[in-house]
Amino acid sequence: EAQVTQNPRYLITVTGKKLTVTCSQNMNHEYMSWYRQDPGLGLRQIYYSMNVEVTDKGDVPEGYKVSRKEKRNFPLILESPSPNQTSLYFCASIASGSYEQYFGPGTRLTVT
Amino acid sequence: DAKTTQPPSMDCAEGRAANLPCNHSTISGNEYVYWYRQIHSQGPQYIIHGLKNNETNEMASLIITEDRKSSTLILPHATLRDTAVYYCIVTSFGSGGSNYKLTFGKGTLLTVNP
Numbered sequence: 001e002a003q004v005t006q007n008p009r010y011l012i013t014v015t016g017k018k019l020t021v022t023c024s025q026n027m028n029h030e031y032m033s034w035y036r037q038d039p040g041l042g043l044r045q046i047y048y049s050m051n052v053e054v055t056d057k058g059d060v061p062e063g064y065k066v067s068r069k070e071k072r073n074f075p076l077i078l079e080s081p082s083p084n085q086t087s088l089y090f091c092a093s094i095a096s097g098s099y100e101q102y103f104g105p106g107t108r109l110t111v112t
Numbered sequence: 113d114a115k116t117t118q119p120p121s122m123d124c125a126e127g128r129a130a131n132l133p134c135n136h137s138t139i140s141g142n143e144y145v146y147w148y149r150q151i152h153s154q155g156p157q158y159i160i161h162g163l164k165n166n167e168t169n170e171m172a173s174l175i176i177t178e179d180r181k182s183s184t185l186i187l188p189h190a191t192l193r194d195t196a197v198y199y200c201i202v203t204s205f206g207s208g209g210s211n212y213k214l215t216f217g218k219g220t221l222l223t224v225n226p
Binding site: 102 | 154161211212216218
């Protein structure tokens with residue numbers, strides 16, 4: 001089954017404790033990206049990657065890092081999480097030249 | 113990317129057709145109309161997309177006006193599981209190194225009632 005998976009699905013952590021949210025897709029898609037969703041602000045893009053070792057900033061990259069060492073994986077790293085990063089996070093992927101973008105199930109992160 | 117305007121909410125009776133409108137009066141010639149939906153905090157799900165012609169797939173139909181300034185998503189026989197926020201997105205992304213970013217507005221909350 002074609003899918004994007006994210007782990008963990010729920011995470012409660014404390015300010016400053018480094019964390020990683022993993023994202024993996026099994027469709028051999030070149031493009032992957034991360035969004036965060038906040039009430040009243042909709043989904044905003046954090047980072048994206050056009051292919052392995054190629055990443056770029058989206059609209060709200062501050063406080064986040066990403067890496068793309070393998071085609072299937074695109075982890076989101078919060079080196080020093082802060083309460084304003086409490087949000088619902090989605091990973092997405094799409095094949096180059098395609099139209100249908102696939103989203104993961106979401107990771108609800110709470111930073112206290 | 114062109115902006116879109118959608119009603120904040122709509123109701124539909126189960127089994128009836130749901131017609132969701134979207135205005136995109138500033139759409140450019142190379143921009144597509146996409147529809148996604150999000151069921152209660154789940155990941156957004158692709159529904160359908162089109163450029164000029166009307167489109168139909170197993171989920172829905174998309175009707176685009178001749179001047180392309182508006183469109184309507186039609187769910188022919190709405191079920192309770194179709195209750196979701198529906199997003200109309202206009203974008204020109206594609207291949208050739210462009211960011212496949214989707215700009216989600218507030219969308220329309222469709223509530224299907226029994």
